[in-house]
Structures are given as C-alpha cells and as structure tokens.
Amino acid sequence: MSADIDAEKLYSAIEESARLVGAPCSRDKVRPVLDAFGGTFDNAMVVFSVLTGQHHAGQLDYCFTISPDITDPYATALASGLTEETGHPVASLLAELHAQDWDITEHFTDCSAVSGFKKIYAHFPRDLQKVTTLAALPSMPPAVTANLGLFARHGLDEVAMTGIDYRSRTVSLYFQFTEHSSPPPSTLAALLREIGLPPASEGMLEFAAGSFRANVTLGWDSPDIARVAFAPPLGPGLDLAKIPAPAEAPLQHFARAAPRAYTGERMNLFAVKWLPTGEFLEICSYYRLPAAYEPVRLMHTRTPHP
Numbered sequence: 001m002s003a004d005i006d007a008e009k010l011y012s013a014i015e016e017s018a019r020l021v022g023a024p025c026s027r028d029k030v031r032p033v034l035d036a037f038g039g040t041f042d043n044a045m046v047v048f049s050v051l052t053g054q055h056h057a058g059q060l061d062y063c064f065t066i067s068p069d070i071t072d073p074y075a076t077a078l079a080s081g082l083t084e085e086t087g088h089p090v091a092s093l094l095a096e097l098h099a100q101d102w103d104i105t106e107h108f109t110d111c112s113a114v115s116g117f118k119k120i121y122a123h124f125p126r127d128l129q130k131v132t133t134l135a136a137l138p139s140m141p142p143a144v145t146a147n148l149g150l151f152a153r154h155g156l157d158e159v160a161m162t163g164i165d166y167r168s169r170t171v172s173l174y175f176q177f178t179e180h181s182s183p184p185p186s187t188l189a190a191l192l193r194e195i196g197l198p199p200a201s202e203g204m205l206e207f208a209a210g211s212f213r214a215n216v217t218l219g220w221d222s223p224d225i226a227r228v229a230f231a232p233p234l235g236p237g238l239d240l241a242k243i244p245a246p247a248e249a250p251l252q253h254f255a256r257a258a259p260r261a262y263t264g265e266r267m268n269l270f271a272v273k274w275l276p277t278g279e280f281l282e283i284c285s286y287y288r289l290p291a292a293y294e295p296v297r298l299m300h301t302r303t304p305h306p
Helices: 003-020 027-037 073-079 093-099 131-135 142-146 148-153 185-195 202-208 249-257 294-299
Strands: 046-051 061-065 106-112 116-123 158-165 170-176 213-219 225-231 267-275 278-288
Touching (some): 003 061, 003 278, 073 106, 142 148, 158 213, 185 225, 202 267
Antiparallel strands (some): 116 158, 213 225, 225 267
16 A cells, blocks of 8 residues: 555544543644654554543544654654744754664654644663663753652652654653552642642542553743643453543544554553643554554553553
8 A cells, every 4th residue: 555545544544532421523634744754554553532521622643653764753844844943952853862873663643633743652661671771862941850769759760762842842751651650649748739630529539450561741930730640451342431521522432433454352451641731541442553662561461450
C-alpha cells in the first residue's frame, strides 16, 4: 500500500473518531502531519484519545509512531511548516536528548484533530534514565530541578519517555514503574497534596495505583507542576463502566466503537489525569498496535485493573 493511500485511510479513521465524540476534524491540519511523519504506518502505533469533562468536550487527539526513517522529527516539523522556530529552549531539547547517545527506540507525535501538531515524544524504555540526569540538560525546564526532592519523596526516579509540547512549551516526563514499585493510593494522595492539586476521589486513587507509568508535566515559566497523570496497563476488553469516573455517553460509545485496523479484542487504555481544574479520565482507543510496542510487552507482565 502506498504511503498516500495509507495516510488517507488513517485520516478517514481520525475523521470518524472525531465524529463519534462530536469533535471537529480539519483535513488541512491533519493531512500535513500524516504526510510529514507517517510513511506507510504498517508498523506504527496509532491511538485516538479523548478526555472526560465539559471543558474537553468536542476535542479529539491522535498519536502515532513517527517513521523510523526520520532521525530528527523536530527538523521535519520545521521543514514541513508544522511549527516555527522560536529561539525558546523547547526548540533545542530534543537535540540535547539525541546528543546523549541513549537508546531512543522510537519517536511519536501527538496532535489535535482540529488544530494540528503539538508534541514529539522520545521513547527509551530499554535505557531508563534517572530524572536527575534529565534535569541536568541545559534546555530542560528549571522546574525539573526544582522538583527533584518531590520526585524522590514519592518514588519517581526513572524516566522512560519525554514528551515535548511545542505549542504549550511544556515537557512531560514519563516515570516507569515495575509491578512492585507502583505507588499505593496513600502515596498518590500525598503527591497530589504536595503539588497543590485538588483532592482525588478514593476510587480514582485505587484505580491509578495499578499504573505502569506516571506522567508529570512542567514548563519553563513556573516551578509548579502543571498536571500529573497515571496510566494502568492497556488491555483487551477493558470495561469503561467499571472505571470509577463518569464518562459522557459519546465517550463511552467511542471506547466501544472507535475504528481499528486489527482483529481480535479491542485494546484500550484509561489514564487518570489531575489538573488544577480537577480530575479527569483519558480514554485511549488503539487503531494500530504492533506487538513490538513496549506497553504491549508490559501488558503481558502486569495485571490490568478489572
């Protein structure tokens, strides 16, 4: 299948997913991203995601593996007109990650169906890095260093992925847990209190305690942590009705019926996000899911939340 035909097929799936949740979808914003980063998508991970809550209504994001032929995704984004050079440290951070000679196995891009390109992820699950090492990078937000004590107190030590948001000028650090190092609900509650985020519901704390990763987002303009997310393992047949969080009817339908390009049981991931504005559930439905994708391997070594 040619790259153009495959990209058009994926665009149609993004458009259909947006329709399921009542979100707009701009062809003029989506196709340039697919054309710049995609290749044929045969071995790519592709996932569609939505957030609960009225503030996030009518929004759909999508994320996919950047073609391995692209060694500098940020340069590709610039050359393709997806973003503009600003001179801000966010523009040099990916190059600094590459200069460390870590085993970065893949990159992803995260985008909005209506407004286009947002983020580039660097994924290094086989070469976990201490958060102290990341904090020392010249272009890393000073907020990472400012929060090293907090990370240490709550067991946030090794990072498997970074997400660089060029639009909001923030960085997300994805801390990796083993099956035996996932923080208990009491640790999660203490973490949220220390950060200054609203109290979490008991049910969501219990759900998040089974996470394999935590995602902490920080920026350059403040030492404060902007948001925290915890993601239990993805899995087949996960039932949104059993998750202790309300989800609007269109989002429930999305979790059951979003388009996918694989056979067998549907694979979903439900992540908890805490922001200053409250507690939300991110509903992720996979369109493509290669066996080599690291969370798939982890799924077979962890027990998903029922």
